[in-house]
Amino acid sequence: MTTTFQRACGLSELSEDTPKRVELDGTPVSVVKTEGEVYAIYDICSHANVSLSEGEVEDGQIECWLHGSCFDLRSGKPSGPPATRPVPVYPVKIEGDDVLVSLTQES
Numbered sequence: 823m824t825t826t827f828q829r830a831c832g833l834s835e836l837s838e839d840t841p842k843r844v845e846l847d848g849t850p851v852s853v854v855k856t857e858g859e860v861y862a863i864y865d866i867c868s869h870a871n872v873s874l875s876e877g878e879v880e881d882g883q884i885e886c887w888l889h890g891s892c893f894d895l896r897s898g899k900p901s902g903p904p905a906t907r908p909v910p911v912y913p914v915k916i917e918g919d920d921v922l923v924s925l926t927q928e929s
C-alpha cells in the first residue's frame with residue numbers, strides 16, 4: 823500500500839500546545855505541535871462527538887474538554903475513562919514549512 827501524504831498546514835501556523843483543526847479529504851484532524859514534535863490525531867473524541875482540538879495539550883496528550891479523557895498523541899490511546907477506545911493517529915512529515923499528514927492509520 824502506498825502512503826500518501828498531503829499538506830495539512832504550515833509549520834509556522836502552529837503554536838506550541840495549541841491544536842489546529844484541519845480537514846483532509848473530509849476527515850477532521852487535529853494537528854498539534856508540542857515538545858519539538860508535530861502530531862496528527864483524529865479530531866473527534868471516541869466517547870462522544872466532541873472536537874479534541876478545543877482541548878488542552880499537556881505531557882504528550884490532548885485532553886477532551888467535555889469529560890476529561892486524555893489521549894496519547896503518539897498512540898491515540900485514552901489514559902482513563904470515560905473514553906475507552908483509542909482515536910486514530912496519523913503519520914506526520916515536515917518538509918520545509920509544510921506539515922504533511924497521511925491519513926493511513928498507524929496501528
Ligand code: FES
Pocket residue numbers: 867868869870871872886887888889890891903904905
Ligand atoms: S466526549 Fe470526550 S471524554 Fe466524553
